[in-house]
Amino acid sequence: MNALQKDLKKLTALVEQAGLPEDSRRLRFHLMPPVGWLNDPNGLCRFRGEYHVFYQYAPFDAEGGIKFWGHYKSPDLLRWVQCPVMLYSDQPYDVHGVYSGSALCEEDGMYLYYTGNVKYMGGHDYIRTGRGHNTVLAYSPDGMTLGWKRLLMENKDYPAGVTCHVRDPKVWKQDGRYYMVQGARMQDDAGALLVFESENRLDWKHINTIQTAEPFGYMWECPDLFELDGRWFLLLSPQGAPRSGPGFENVYACGYFPLEGDFRGACTLGTFVPLDYGFDFYAPQTFHADGRRLLVGWQGMPDADYTNPTAEAGWQHCLTVPREITCENGRLYQRPARELEGLREGAQEYRFDGAAEIELEQSSELFITGNVQALTLPGLALRRESGMLKLEITEGGYGRTCRTAPVESVRQLQILMDTSAAEIFVNGGETVLSTRWYPADGTRRAALQGSGTATVYGLRPLEITR
């Protein structure tokens, strides 16, 4: 252990032990930073029977600072252990941040691929000059402790035509080889996907660059390429995509391209589909476990003009709940992982025809089937309007106002409402809206319009131990 790592460890322990003041906005069933700042989920995997969720963690600054990999693990997605930070920025090649990446689980341990961020001193723009985006591998024999780190690729190893922005490696094994995709910003300011291949996890060769026919944004962050039901999908968080219409109202988009062909050679990207129509959803990552594909996203948005009042209280942001994704008619559907049903308690059933009032718990799940015209919740309103579902933040939005999603009719709604985070799944997960909002404490009523059945469950908090 070097002196920098030693100091960072000590300082992290100090701020975590000091903790936070009581705050009713702290989340009950969403993972959040113990203190400070959280962004992207990283290294999601199931390893030796346990789920691991790493995340971009800046414990010293709730407005974002040097990024480490924070760490939670769980046997069942309900009982979590807050583990020590797995990766600190303690090497010359990652000294200004252990940026996002992924996990490859092998017999002999966990292989964590990430971007080591370095910003050199001088008058740089940090896009074309002045930034090192290094591809780094960290090995852990047990998923808890760090064995070693090794620099695999640096700027000079990337293909011609890229800027300094090449990051967020996602790695998997296929046909006896290893593949890695990274997001890139090209010199002509078009986003691109770089594909690499390796036989031994250490030596990587660039084998393909995938782009859209017309540029779609200037930088592709957090790519994730996978097969589901015989089809291939490229999940992306593109920066600079056109900002117009439902699903493109946030500063950065987030969604997927269907990919036709072989990513190793000739292939094309179809039409980009937004994954979420709310205010706060970015940088999702998926992984395969127990015969299904799970997704976790960051319930936040970089560079947004809306804010989170919790930053003043020493913490900011959370992850989405784990979502199971399926492919239906060539589209991705998202539903809360079935394990979350284990948090339910005290079901209340309502039949409604016209208007109905519903009592909520401090954190609740609403499961509604039928024809829903409108729903108001504390600080939130959902309304059907000319082929759209409109989400309005009526109170405590801190700059969040209104978002829309193309929804012809609402036949089913599943809403997970935490103290300050809501995830709204429409029509069996065909459309999703996720947002943070900060309603006044104590208002726990919902009003429904339409006809059907509503079930309200209280949701127990996750069990988190240290």
Ligand code: FRU
């Ligand atoms: C996305 C992102 C990634 C980067 C990380 C740094 O939110 O910008 O591209 O690796 O966050 O925290």
